[in-house]
Amino acid sequence: MACDAWREKLDLYVDGELAVPEAAAFSAHLRTCADCAADTLARVQLKRSVSLAGKRYQPRAEFRARMERKLGTAKPQRSATWWWRLIAVPALAVVVLSVAVNLWQSEKARRQRTLSELTDLHVALLASAAPFDVVSTDRHTVKPWFQGKVPFTFNLPELQGSEFTLLGARVTYLDQTPGAHLVYQIRKHEISVFIFQDRDARAASLSAGPVHTLSFNMNSWTQHGLRYFVVGDVGPADIEALSKLLRGAG
Amino acid sequence: MPLFDQLYNFAHWLTQDTSEAEDLVQETYAKALRGFSSFQAGTNFRAWIYRILRNSFLSSRTGLKTTVVFDEEDQETVSATEVSTPESLVIAQSSRELVQSALAELPVHFREILLLCEVEEMSYQETAQALSIPIGTVMSRLSRARKALRELLQQTFAGGAHGV
Numbered sequence: 007m008a009c010d011a012w013r014e015k016l017d018l019y020v021d022g023e024l025a026v027p028e029a030a031a032f033s034a035h036l037r038t039c040a041d042c043a044a045d046t047l048a049r050v051q052l053k054r055s056v057s058l059a060g061k062r063y064q065p066r067a068e069f070r071a072r073m074e075r076k077l078g079t080a081k082p083q084r085s086a087t088w089w090w091r092l093i094a095v096p097a098l099a100v101v102v103l104s105v106a107v108n109l110w111q112s113e114k115a116r117r118q119r120t121l122s123e124l125t126d127l128h129v130a131l132l133a134s135a136a137p138f139d140v141v142s143t144d145r146h147t148v149k150p151w152f153q154g155k156v157p158f159t160f161n162l163p164e165l166q167g168s169e170f171t172l173l174g175a176r177v178t179y180l181d182q183t184p185g186a187h188l189v190y191q192i193r194k195h196e197i198s199v200f201i202f203q204d205r206d207a208r209a210a211s212l213s214a215g216p217v218h219t220l221s222f223n224m225n226s227w228t229q230h231g232l233r234y235f236v237v238g239d240v241g242p243a244d245i246e247a248l249s250k251l252l253r254g255a256g
Numbered sequence: 257m258p259l260f261d262q263l264y265n266f267a268h269w270l271t272q273d274t275s276e277a278e279d280l281v282q283e284t285y286a287k288a289l290r291g292f293s294s295f296q297a298g299t300n301f302r303a304w305i306y307r308i309l310r311n312s313f314l315s316s317r318t319g320l321k322t323t324v325v326f327d328e329e330d331q332e333t334v335s336a337t338e339v340s341t342p343e344s345l346v347i348a349q350s351s352r353e354l355v356q357s358a359l360a361e362l363p364v365h366f367r368e369i370l371l372l373c374e375v376e377e378m379s380y381q382e383t384a385q386a387l388s389i390p391i392g393t394v395m396s397r398l399s400r401a402r403k404a405l406r407e408l409l410q411q412t413f414a415g416g417a418h419g420v
Contacts, residue, residue: 060265063264
């Protein structure tokens with residue numbers, strides 16, 4: 007393709023809007039064309055500058071508190087007479103207690119099963135001859151690739167200045183639910199990041215925080231309705247560092 | 257409160273005023289709660305709530321004063337071929353404050369599309385939904401917005417250089 011034809015797609019490329027094969031062809035062109043490479047660099051840098059400069063305004067604490075109060079009271083409230091409450095409250099307490107006990111009993115087994123499934127997915131991907139469906143170190147390529155493939159969207163962190171590198175990603179499944187499986191590298195160790203929708207109430211009972219099992223370290227948390235899992239054979243400090251970057255981006 | 261910080265940032269950029277931004281965010285949540293039944297599950301929630309915020313802004317006092325852009329005008333083809341000079345590299349690395357004041361100077365329709373694409377990292381599809389415009393318009397308007405921003409920064413840069 008002639009250079010001019012590529013130039014028309016420069017914005018699409020830096021915005022991660024080109025299809026994977028075309029983006030790969032574009033990257034190959036950039037390695038041979040100094041003009042396009044310089045132009046791309048300028049555009050990427052401008053994009054980054056705007057992204058940083060645009061995060062300018064924070065809501066005032068009083069406004070946040072006011073909105074939280076408003077939205078809290080905005081929920082419809084049932085008018086209940088005192089005797090109805092007298093019966094309903096203890097009944098509800100009994101129901102909640104029995105559900106909690108059941109959940110507590112099944113949580114350990116469930117937690118163990120989820121951890122094993124995630125470490126299996128991590129190891130299976132590393133053992134695969136073609137581990138990724140999208141191979142790119144650029145988050146602006148990887149994130150848009152998931153459009154239409156998983157029923158949610160997420161943000162990936164800027165890795166400049168950190169030791170982590172993004173290697174690629176694929177779609178994965180846990181409990182028949184599609185999710186994103188991303189792989190990062192640090193000092194030749196691969197770390198898997200799984201992102202799923204946190205719509206399952208049972209998933210919420212899965213304890214968050216660091217876990218150590220079978221020499222793998224794992225961290226998990228929920229953010230904006232998504233559940234994140236970070237799994238790898240690196241130390242807990244590296245897992246936490248990557249988790250922090252992801253939390254910052256999410 | 258989903259997307260509270262992001263919506264506030266966007267509202268403040270649109271209105272350029274703290275109290276107007278707060279009113280706008282409050283109105284957005286109120287409308288979103290009232291109209292939640294009209295939100296179709298499986299469609300993009302983020303684009304939907306940004307569209308509510310933007311429509312509320314356009315019908316507000318400040319919003320009514322902003323220039324209306326006609327899509328016909330917007331559909332003009334924009335040349336993407338701009339030669340990068342070392343100067344534009346310097347512009348691209350301009351300080352955060354310089355970029356912020358240039359963004360504030362841009363017309364609202366350029367400012368909002370840059371914020372959605374660069375800050376919120378929305379795809380063209382999502383941006384099109386949030387702004388209720390076709391994808392082709394997103395592409396041309398974004399290109400023009402970037403060009404306008406580059407020119408503003410270039411002016412600042414040239415002014416600064418002369419001043420030295």
